[in-house]
Amino acid sequence: MPSSKSAVLSTLMRMAIKPSFAAIKNVDDLRSGGVKFFDRVSPLERGMTVEKAPLTHCEADWVYPDKIKTDRVVLYVPGGAFVLRTPGLHRALAGRIAKSAHARALVVFYRLAPEHPFPAALEDCIEAYERLLADGVAPSRIIVGGDSAGGNLTLALLFELRDRGRPLPAGAFALSPVTDLRPHLRGSRTTNQQADPMLSSLYKSRLDFHGLYVAGKTKLFDDPRVSPVLGDFSGLPPMMFQVGSTEILLDDSCLAVEQARRAGASAAVEVWADMPHVWHGWNLPESKRAISHISDFIRQHCPS
Amino acid sequence: MRKAQSVDRFMAELRADHGEYSQILLLLSREVDHLIEAPRRILPLLREALQFVTQYLDAHHHPREDILYGRLARRSKRKVRLLASLRHEHQYAARMSRRIFDEIDGLEQSHTTNRLTTLKDHVNRFVDLSREHIGTEERVMYSQVTQALSEQDWRAILAAAPDHAARSSIRHDAGRSYPLLAHYFRGSGPHLLRGDSAGLMERMGLHAAGAAYGHLVGRTLEAAILVGRQNGEAVRLALTSIRTLCTPRAPTAYAKAVRAAYQSDAATIARWVREWKEQVQYGSPQRVG
Numbered sequence: 001m002p003s004s005k006s007a008v009l010s011t012l013m014r015m016a017i018k019p020s021f022a023a024i025k026n027v028d029d030l031r032s033g034g035v036k037f038f039d040r041v042s043p044l045e046r047g048m049t050v051e052k053a054p055l056t057h058c059e060a061d062w063v064y065p066d067k068i069k070t071d072r073v074v075l076y077v078p079g080g081a082f083v084l085r086t087p088g089l090h091r092a093l094a095g096r097i098a099k100s101a102h103a104r105a106l107v108v109f110y111r112l113a114p115e116h117p118f119p120a121a122l123e124d125c126i127e128a129y130e131r132l133l134a135d136g137v138a139p140s141r142i143i144v145g146g147d148s149a150g151g152n153l154t155l156a157l158l159f160e161l162r163d164r165g166r167p168l169p170a171g172a173f174a175l176s177p178v179t180d181l182r183p184h185l186r187g188s189r190t191t192n193q194q195a196d197p198m199l200s201s202l203y204k205s206r207l208d209f210h211g212l213y214v215a216g217k218t219k220l221f222d223d224p225r226v227s228p229v230l231g232d233f234s235g236l237p238p239m240m241f242q243v244g245s246t247e248i249l250l251d252d253s254c255l256a257v258e259q260a261r262r263a264g265a266s267a268a269v270e271v272w273a274d275m276p277h278v279w280h281g282w283n284l285p286e287s288k289r290a291i292s293h294i295s296d297f298i299r300q301h302c303p304s
Numbered sequence: 305m306r307k308a309q310s311v312d313r314f315m316a317e318l319r320a321d322h323g324e325y326s327q328i329l330l331l332l333s334r335e336v337d338h339l340i341e342a343p344r345r346i347l348p349l350l351r352e353a354l355q356f357v358t359q360y361l362d363a364h365h366h367p368r369e370d371i372l373y374g375r376l377a378r379r380s381k382r383k384v385r386l387l388a389s390l391r392h393e394h395q396y397a398a399r400m401s402r403r404i405f406d407e408i409d410g411l412e413q414s415h416t417t418n419r420l421t422t423l424k425d426h427v428n429r430f431v432d433l434s435r436e437h438i439g440t441e442e443r444v445m446y447s448q449v450t451q452a453l454s455e456q457d458w459r460a461i462l463a464a465a466p467d468h469a470a471r472s473s474i475r476h477d478a479g480r481s482y483p484l485l486a487h488y489f490r491g492s493g494p495h496l497l498r499g500d501s502a503g504l505m506e507r508m509g510l511h512a513a514g515a516a517y518g519h520l521v522g523r524t525l526e527a528a529i530l531v532g533r534q535n536g537e538a539v540r541l542a543l544t545s546i547r548t549l550c551t552p553r554a555p556t557a558y559a560k561a562v563r564a565a566y567q568s569d570a571a572t573i574a575r576w577v578r579e580w581k582e583q584v585q586y587g588s589p590q591r592v593g
Contacts, residue, residue, distance in 0.1 A: 014522040069447040102442040245496075254494060261491060270334065272497045289497075292435060293333060299326035303319035304442040 079148025117215035151177020244275030
């Protein structure tokens, strides 16, 4: 039974956000509207420091509690359907995770499609991780995580690091990730079509985020770095997924975890009843509780 | 070199204990959600988790930290109160975990919903306090302790707190003392997080009605947007939805209608809008949805 606050939020989302996506004709519409709305959803908490740490091709920010002394790092990959940037929302979310887990968060504002299609975003995430290693952060002190498209990039990053023989982080988490960019309507993409208060599987025909991400090269949808659910999860560090039960992306998490466990990796999924897509970004009781679960996971695999 | 290795091992064990503690807190937080609906399955798991807390964390981990904090208090006058507070929290946590453990024992004989709800509240409170406590220790103590203490301090600490006790933790247990925990941590299906099963909003049906109403309005708005793009199917959907919103005879009937709309497609909405018109016209009771 969700909190009354989250029930009201879901109702409002259903009334306003979900149908508004139908009005979006192009990426510019989404960016101007998205930033105005989502960036104000929840502000950065007081007592947090934001420090610029630009990478070669993109921006990145350190977000951490003031005067913190820790070697624990969360490399955070924000979502936004691969085309949208909401820095205020994601600094705040990464900041809350950092505070809860007694860590410093490095938020990577990777290059966006359609201007910079795959693999630009993934390359930026790899650079961010390598930069941490070069700065002397031990891989055993790094947890990688992201939401939505950022969850997709988190898994793709793990695949790339493993395949390149690079040291892997201590663990990874994915919040409402999209792990299958192939154009299908199987499973929760259809069964949760009405129940999902925010996203719809039917928008593809109007604004094809996934197509923009691969610059129309649809064969890339079968590449595990684009659709991680198709990948080989063997040798990956422990992973934790969180997803709402009514999300159209429910199966993206459940199937990814199944694949991971079949390959011998340690992976678990938490399915939160009636929670909307990336509810962590809103100021709900369930957001705080979900973030505390992420912190428990971080502490378990990256002790202080 | 050997002394430095012992200090490193001592601190590594304490940190690893925190990792296991967090693992247990995550288990408690997840599984307590299902306590009321599935007590026979959950109570033994909670019991074993609390057994670990009382037999290892309260009996070995916290006393070792107390020895550490005792030495630290001699070195840092500024932190004396905080250190005393942390040691007091260890004692409070031990009393709390013991009480919960005894509650679980009692409930395994017979349980009522009220007693299960009380246990659930106690477990949630214990989890919150433990997380706060671990956070304080990480923030204030663990990051500074190795620099703040002298060789003499460490000799005294290591003499008073031998590390062989760590072998009774989960990571060394291999499922002997905690088979349910070992099985749980090896992995299982999705963890369903549910919250209260009989909240006020659920009992009043407000949650479903709110979702249904939001769905209906949202679909109407979406349809209206599509109408602007001259989509014929959307015109039909928009008209039936608008009619639905205008035709309910009573709040109860309206709530039922939106609940049905939440679960229905456009054809079904059109059907019961037709039925509703008949009800309005002829006054005969009709089943909606």
